[in-house]
Amino acid sequence: MSDLTEDEAFLTLYADLAREGPGASADLGWALSVAGTPATARICDAGCGSGADTLTLAKDRPQAWIDAVDKIAQFVEAAQKRVAPFGDRVQVRQGDMAALNGPYDLIWCAGAIYFIGISQALKAWRPALATGGRVAFSEPCMLPRPSQAARAFWSAEYPQITDMAGIRDRVAQAGYRVLGENMQIGAAWENYYMPMERRIASLRPSASPALAAALDTAEAEIARWRAAPSEIAYALMVVAPE
Ligand SMILES: C[S@@+](CC[C@H](N)C(=O)[O-])C[C@H]1O[C@@H](n2cnc3c(N)ncnc32)[C@H](O)[C@@H]1O
DSSP states (O other): OOOOOHHHHHHHHHTTOSOSSOOOHHHHHHHHHHHTOOTTOEEEEETOTTOHHHHHHHHHOTTOEEEEEESOHHHHHHHHHHHGGGGGGEEEEESOTTSOOOOEEEEEESSOGGGTOHHHHHHHHGGGEEEEEEEEEEEEEEOSSOOHHHHHHHHHHOTTOBOHHHHHHHHHHTTEEEEEEEEEESHHHHHHHHHHHHHHHHHGGGOOHHHHHHHHHHHHHHHHHHTSTTTEEEEEEEEEEO
């Protein structure tokens, strides 16, 4: 019998995880407050994964209309199941987050904007923003004076990483201004890596060679994070078009 493809092994690891990247509901609350998102807002969760933040938005904003989009069918199905109790006001669809229609009061994009690029995404989303609309996104950020361990983590995970000045530059290049910045360090990463560690342990005993290779890769990533957890950061940015 043939083994899993690399994509299938990846999706097996990620099945049933609560989220697919670092994040915390408190940070989402902070972003909504900085953005001044109204109670009845139209919100898009762009690159929603399995819908961790879509669910938080649906619970915390009971009068909001929420669209969520992701390109991977397995994540879309998982997110649809999670938000089914909220009915029509929360919709999850498979699609390309680069092509949003709107109009949205807030486009929320946790750990996914790097797939498109900050400037490219902000430019593409501008026509989808309602008057007064905001974008909140998280992006890997190199902290000042990184240790060897922090450099090793990012050179394996995201060699294109910049410091905060580099993120601000890319926001400005797109014609946006920064309303707020918040560093996600520690808890947001534990929310991602701890459930993944449990998933790896549960899959390991019966893993095929392809799945075992995916588990090894994920384990190595977690080990690199553990070597520098207070230095590995996402910058959470709330921005508005000029
Ligand atoms: C690191 S995960 C973050 C998922 C989720 N926001 C979270 O924090 O758990 C990035 C997600 O972006 C999605 N993605 C990447 N490029 C995309 C695109 N062009 N359109 C829609 N989704 C995309 C991936 O499928 C993946 O689910």
